[in-house]
Amino acid sequence: MxxxxxxxxxxxxxxxxxxxxxxxxxxxxxxxxxxxxxxxxxxxxxxxxxxxxxxxxxxxxxSHKLTRSYDPLVKGSVTNINTGDVQQVLFSEQAIRPVHRKAxxxxxxxxxxxxxxxxxxxxxxxxxxxxxxxxxxxxxxxxxxxxxxxxxxxxxxxxxxxxxxxxxxxxxVHSGRSAVRSLAVFPQGHRLKHEIQMFVDQQGKRAAFIPLNDREFYWFLTCKEENMTGEPEQIQREVLEKYAEFPSIYLDVVRHADLSTISWAPLMxxxxxxxxxxxxxxxxxxxxxxxxxxxxxxxx
Ligand SMILES: Cc1cc2nc3c(=O)[nH]c(=O)nc-3n(C[C@H](O)[C@H](O)[C@H](O)COP(=O)(O)OP(=O)(O)OC[C@H]3O[C@@H](n4cnc5c(N)ncnc54)[C@H](O)[C@@H]3O)c2cc1C
Known part of the structure; x- marks a missing residue:
């Protein structure tokens, strides 16, 4: 030994x-x-x-190694998908940036x-x-x-x-909620603004996509306990089925998921x-x- x-x-x-x-x-x-x-x-x-x-x-x-690759988010919106209400969110300059976990x-x-x-x-x-x-x-x-x-x-x-x-x-202990997280890739560019877009409903679902750069988004959802421990394709399919009422802009990001990065985890x-x-x-x-x-x- x-x-x-x-x-x-x-x-x-x-x-x-x-x-x-x-x-x-x-x-x-x-x-x-x-x-x-x-x-x-x-x-x-x-x-x-x-x-x-x-x-x-x-x-x-x-921090300098990351700030040169990731632009700050200065704006975002939260949409209540039941009422259609949209709340604009402003972040202070340089304050919030999404980063790849790997980076x-x-x-x-x-x-x-x-x-x-x-x-x-x-x-x-x-x-x-x-x-x-x-x-x-x-x-x-x-x-x-x-x-x-x-x-x-x-x-x-x-x-x-x-x-x-x-x-x-x-x-x-289990919080009773779980999270799906993934990257989405648009090889030709996504052409959306550099803003976080979040969607909530009155049943406790919360979903968002956040641009990492011109081609990639980080997207996630948190929801009440749902068992999604299957294969990546199955997780993606379940999100698209169970969240069919979410705006098409969100579902389109989910359809572009990089399946090698998708994960489901209970939130503890x-x-x-x-x-x-x-x-x-x-x-x-x-x-x-x-x-x-x-x-x-x-x-x-
Ligand atoms: C406000 C908030 C927001 C968050 N948002 C996100 C988000 O947007 N995206 C996201 O991905 N996560 C998110 N998280 C979760 C976040 O990723 C975790 O809090 C973070 O990863 C914890 O880091 P850690 O190093 O403590 O643990 P971990 O990242 O879990 O790292 C633990 C490491 O220990 C190793 N390890 C475990 N057991 C052993 C062992 N027995 N022997 C040797 N090695 C071992 C594991 O392999 C792993 O590498 C969020 C958390 C909070 C609080």
Whole structure:
């Protein structure tokens, strides 16, 4: 069995894990990032980043890499499809930009030395070993039998975090809503304005498309629990059938879905009081990102 010793181990190379590793690098601390996938996971397709996210990316020194590729959204509209009411929304200049998830993760990952992220490394279990004098070290056991000792362990392993469970944080609960997310590609250009268009109904459906550039949209919908765990074509077909009453402009974007990017996921959250009164750390082991505070987009 191979044994190693690290200063900081971060579990998960998602947004939280990579951002934490970049932040530590900026203050001169090296971290090892363990990721169970074989490469950067881009499930979710894209994200709309609001001002607080840009402040964080500024502090990490990576925002310039993204702002040169993605234009800000300054306008949008929300249409109530039951009443036909349209509400115009104005955003402050430079405040909100959609980005491909892949671009965001790569912008963070390329800040890190090449040996920082270790892929195909799935955390299976954790133990805390007392070192005397109140000090302890974390021992990370990977599924392949590797054990890594670390002075600090940060679980950024997402909503089903092994580290959060080890800390005794309450399991996330289902919000009763789920989300479909995807890119849509118009090879000849979509010719629509650079504006977010959102559609809501009185039954709690919320759908939107957001231009990423002249050819691509990020589109999503959130709805009450519906099981859409099938193949990409089936998810697309179900959206078109169940949302047939949505405006044709939205359905046309769904028809142009890049099926390799489509995903369906239940939206989970941890009750805020479970976070406030829960154990967010034990000694040198803690959590960040969805591992700590998973929430629905509406709550966020
Ligand atoms: C307001 C709001 C809006 C949002 N809007 C969007 C949106 O528009 N589009 C969208 O896609 N998402 C959206 N989200 C969700 C968002 O994508 C997540 O909050 C974000 O991805 C969490 O990042 P993370 O790094 O904490 O977790 P994750 O992205 O889940 O990353 C966790 C990483 O850990 C790895 N991992 C897990 N378990 C292990 C293990 N045992 N061993 C090793 N590695 C492991 C996983 O493979 C993964 O790479 C939104 C969330 C909020 C709050």
């Amino acid at each position: 191979k044994r190693e010793m690290e200063d900081v181990v971060i579990v998960g190379a998602g947004i939280a894990g990579l951002a934490t590793a970049v932040a530590l690098k900026r203050v001169g601390v090296r971290a090892l990032v363990l990721e169970r996938s074989q490469g950067i996971r881009t499930t979710g397709a894209a994200l709309t980043l609001f001002p607080n996210a840009w402040l964080a990316l500024d502090a990490l020194g990576v 965001l993760l790569e912008a963070l990952a390329e800040e890190l030395p090449t040996d920082t992220i270790r892929f195909s490394s799935k955390l299976a279990a954790i133990e805390s070993q007392e070192q005397g004098g109140g000090a302890s070290i974390a021992v990370v056991h990977l599924e392949d039998g590797t054990a890594i000792k670390s002075k600090v362990l940060i679980g950024c392993d997402g909503v089903h975090s092994v580290v959060a469970r080890w800390l005794g944080l309450a399991e996330p 959250y941890r009750h805020p009081w479970r976070i406030i009164f829960g154990n967010l750390n034990k000694g040198n082991i803690t959590v960040a990102g969805d591992a700590m505070h998973p929430m629905t987009p509406e709550l966020g």
